[in-house]
Amino acid sequence: MKDYDTTTVASTTTRWQKIEICKHPKYGNQLVINDDLQISESDRSYNVAMVCPLLSLESFPRVAILGGGDGGVLHELIETDRIYNRGLKKAIMLEIDEEVIRLSKEHLPAISNSAFDHPKAEVIIGDVLKLINSYENLDAIIYDLTIDPVREDQTRAEFLNELMQKVARSLKPGGILNMQCCGTQSYDPETGIYRKEIMTDIKNALINDFHNFLEQRVFIPSFGEAWTFLAAERKGG
Numbered sequence: 001m002k003d004y005d006t007t008t009v010a011s012t013t014t015r016w017q018k019i020e021i022c023k024h025p026k027y028g029n030q031l032v033i034n035d036d037l038q039i040s041e042s043d044r045s046y047n048v049a050m051v052c053p054l055l056s057l058e059s060f061p062r063v064a065i066l067g068g069g070d071g072g073v074l075h076e077l078i079e080t081d082r083i084y085n086r087g088l089k090k091a092i093m094l095e096i097d098e099e100v101i102r103l104s105k106e107h108l109p110a111i112s113n114s115a116f117d118h119p120k121a122e123v124i125i126g127d128v129l130k131l132i133n134s135y136e137n138l139d140a141i142i143y144d145l146t147i148d149p150v151r152e153d154q155t156r157a158e159f160l161n162e163l164m165q166k167v168a169r170s171l172k173p174g175g176i177l178n179m180q181c182c183g184t185q186s187y188d189p190e191t192g193i194y195r196k197e198i199m200t201d202i203k204n205a206l207i208n209d210f211h212n213f214l215e216q217r218v219f220i221p222s223f224g225e226a227w228t229f230l231a232a233e234r235k236g237g
Helices: 044-056 072-084 098-107 128-134 156-170 195-206
Strands: 007-013 018-024 028-033 036-040 062-067 090-095 121-125 138-144 171-183 210-220 225-234
Touching: 007 098, 018 098, 028 098, 044 072, 044 138, 044 171, 044 210, 044 225, 062 072, 062 128, 072 090, 072 138, 090 098, 090 128, 098 121, 128 156, 138 156, 156 171, 156 195, 171 195, 195 210, 195 225
Parallel strands: 062 090, 062 138, 090 121, 138 171
Antiparallel strands: 007 018, 018 028, 028 036, 171 225, 210 225
16 A cells, blocks of 8 residues: 655556655655555565575576566575576566566666666566466566456456466476465455455465465565465476
8 A cells, every 4th residue: 555655756657557656754765556555665575585485496597577577576586596506597577567667777776776787687578467478497487466357357266377377387397486465464454355365366276286385474664564475386396
């Protein structure tokens, strides 16, 4: 949720969404999409949580990031490989809205730390739901997208089932998927949705193709609560 005590630094509306960069006195600059807070300069813990399960792999030469237009996950992936030497050759970021990247580069450089210009980074603009079909035998996929349906005629369960089948086909056996899920409160009064419903939909969408689930609950400063992340291994490894 957007904090209306913040100052708006930049704002634009694209064919996809409304994007704002806001400045918070405590958490720094923030990316807000459709009035929903995505990340703040204070929130490295979010990006660490998105990347750290990949360290269970001996190597991850090819990794795709779905979404993540602020560049924080991209930076953390490249930095994790630098420190732990996991043989990263290509970090592929698939993002639908180029304006998110442009505004993040300009106003949130502390989050991406020039990761967009790194020689191992490959940034592709387009519909992630279609682009993911072009990849196979990836070592890992980091899912930094919404878990809500993008079409009005779909339920969350239908959306996740369709997308996770595509994700599974793009991963090699034994490859890792890690995804952001939802907050850790049992009930969200803003949306009227119970956390248990969301996690059930996610796990049901994964259970046929994935196993060895690992759930993290990590406090994100500007969210004001712990956030749930779920990692799983593609079956067959």
